[in-house]
Amino acid sequence: MHLSAENLPFRELNERVKAAPGEVQIDNCYGQPFVGSGCKDKSIIIYGTPGNALGAYLDGAEIVVHGNAQDAVGDTMNDGRIVIHGHAGDALGYAMRGGKIYVRGNAGYRTGIHMKQYQEKRPVIVVGGKVGSFLGEYLAGGLIVVLGLGVEEIPVGSFTGTGMHGGRIYIRTKQKLSGLPPQVTAEIASDAEMGEIMPFLAEFAGLFDLDLKQFAFDQYYVLKPNAKSPYKKLYTAH
Template sequence: MVITANTTYYKGLNEQIRACADAEITVREIYGQRYLGCGSSDKTFKLYGTPGNGLGQYLSGSTIEVFGNCQEAVGDTMNDGEIIVHGNVGDACGYGMRGGRILIEGNVGYRAGIHMKAYLDKFPVVIVGGCAGSFLGEYLAGGLIAVLGRGANGALPCSYFCGTGMHGGKIVLRCDEKPSGLPPQVLVREMNDEDRAELMPHLAAYCQHFGSTPEEILSERFYVLTPNPEAGYKQLYTFE
């Protein structure tokens, strides 16, 4: 099934998509229509253009591949499936994400991975090929975020307040020097073999879509951010 979006209002476009019984759906000429693929399962979408806010919200097992850039809240609260973006993504990507995987060829905006969490067999993963904006992994409670820094020439591939409120999960950053200015509740160390093994299948998937090899990417220096259980967040509260 091939649908041409063009100037179709987002509600009408989503009605067409939901009414389609095909397992594979291609949508062309997307100009900011919102909520594409939301809550879907067992579908494969190929989207051409610029999807609007909320792409793949509550995704429950479908695969969405975007040939273009995306706006905000990609994969918001997604539960399972995969979102692949051949371009850049806006703010709050993976907000409250509970499972599945998001692969981004380029950059991501502010607050990527905010409130991500893992439970039992659900383990969310976000791989960013370029750089990330401020508040990466804010309040992270579980899962894995990796920022590969392609094109950053070894500089820290994220902006301010990385890991603020982080109390679970892991953030992996590709950079030449140890990140500084992190909150005291965040520990930082160089990547070890266990980290590499965990990251490898997701890097392999990234490279399959966007080029390079996991070995080439892993030949550079990586740092890993994890919560510091001894620091805690008790200082955020007021005691009588």
Template sequence: MGKKVEIDAAGVYYRQLNEQIHTALENGADTVEIFNIRGQRYIGNAVEGDVRFILHGVPGQDLGAFMRGPAIRVEGNAQDGVGNTMDDGTIVINGMAGDVLGYAMRGGRILVRSDVGYRVGIHMKAYMDKSPVIVAGGKAGDFLGEYMAGGAIILLGMDTSKPEAPITGRSLGTGMHGGVIYIRGTVPRYQLGPGLHFEPLTPEDTAFITKHVRDFCTEFGMDAAMVLDADFAKVKPFSHRPYGNMYVGTN
């Protein structure tokens, strides 16, 4: 049977909090539940293996950065940089998340119940047999999927604090040269970054969306059939080198 450790983060500086976390893991804990988080940074940073974190409050920047394997669940919102360069594992946020979520992410999955900020999925990439996935239940800010090179983003546009806003902001997928973005509903063509286009869904796309949306709905107690009862737009780049003609000596 696993060992669980509980930590009260109230008034604890982020360095000391992370020292407590690593001490718990070194002493054999496989579940760490932390209460009263108020912006402490780097929780779960570079942690490997079959470890579970349950976080109450609002974790600070770079939650789960560089992690390889753990499962993190946040009962609340999260700040910027969630999953920065994460290699594997799962992050579930029962609320909103900030900017640059999934920066350079190369494996694992991030599920966010509500809205996400700017430049989500920037520099996301597939790595060997790994292909990262981000599912957000709300809306996204500008530059979603910027410079994306692999993996997938699914944006549902449902649970949002901005009902009047478009489902994505400006310059969707600017510089994107790999991977795919699926959006529930319609997106005006003018919102696409240069070199992107809409493609019809294939049976493989439908199966992929169905799997991840069902998992998403299980995490947040939603009706998957209702969420899937809608059209999805598929956004892909025309080329894997969208700016190749800008450089001297390239074709």
């Protein structure tokens, strides 16, 4: 089913998207927020620029954006897949618990903060370009990969992984990573560690028609929390 979002208020657009079974294609999307929120089983293809909180609480549906997305994509996402052919804004994948987000371009500040994992649910974010500061803050689980494609400088900003206490962050760069907070250890990823992300790199390459060999076998750093429970020594009972 095709929908033109031109001049449609967000509430009406989202009602129609939810009511449509199976695959929905939205044309002329002009910043309508909350598209696909909470959707379980459908496929939404968007041409244009969806607004904030695209796919919030997503629970199994697939969203593909041919264009850029804005802030809070995949907020508290539980399952499903979001593919963005352009850039994404701030707070991408906030508190995401499951599913996958692939961004071909860059993502903004606070990417993947508060991500967590649980049993079979292990969220994945792969960003093709670079990200802003505060990547993976409070990270409690899941995988974040920043590929830095076409980026010479280190593809992450400041304060990466502050408060991290679970999960992994992979960063592809030839530069030496420095300035990380004390909660984080960074090492060059081993072959075994690369094996963990290889299926997602292959999926990324397939989605965006890229050659896996051009980026999958380069130097990656892997960031891990250096203590499982970083705060427990902070308090004294009283």
